[in-house]
Amino acid sequence: MRTTLTLDPDVAKMIETIRRERGATLRDVVNDALRRGLTQTKPARRNAFATRTVSLGRPSLPNVDDVADVLDEVEDGAQR
Known part of the structure; x- marks a missing residue:
């Protein structure tokens, strides 16, 4: 696709650093990073949301x- x-900018810099270190293509580095992130x-x-109950006493009506x-x-x- x-x-x-x-x-x-900070992400682009990290990707470029990894790309140079590995001698890989931008496509390979981005796909690898996305695969790792998505599977982890x-x-x-x-x-669970819970509410505490309290006694309000007897109703006046x-x-x-x-x-x-x-x-x-x-x-x-x-x-009156």
């Missing part, structure tokens, strides 16, 4: 399934 690749890279293992009832109860309590 033919593609254009833009290298950061494993996805980072994530720890017995049932909060009906919003209208809750609003009536709260409004009545505010007027």
Whole structure:
């Protein structure tokens, strides 16, 4: 596969140094580096996310399934 690749200056310098030391082509050095990096890279293992539970005490309202009832109860309590 033919593609254009833009290298950061520090990476280009490292590749050029390795290329000269080995007497290899740019293609061979880049392919070797990519093969090594891709086979050694494993996805980072994530720890399971967990939340702590805390007691909030007894609810002040017995049932909060009906919003209208809750609003009536709260409004009545505010007027007392």
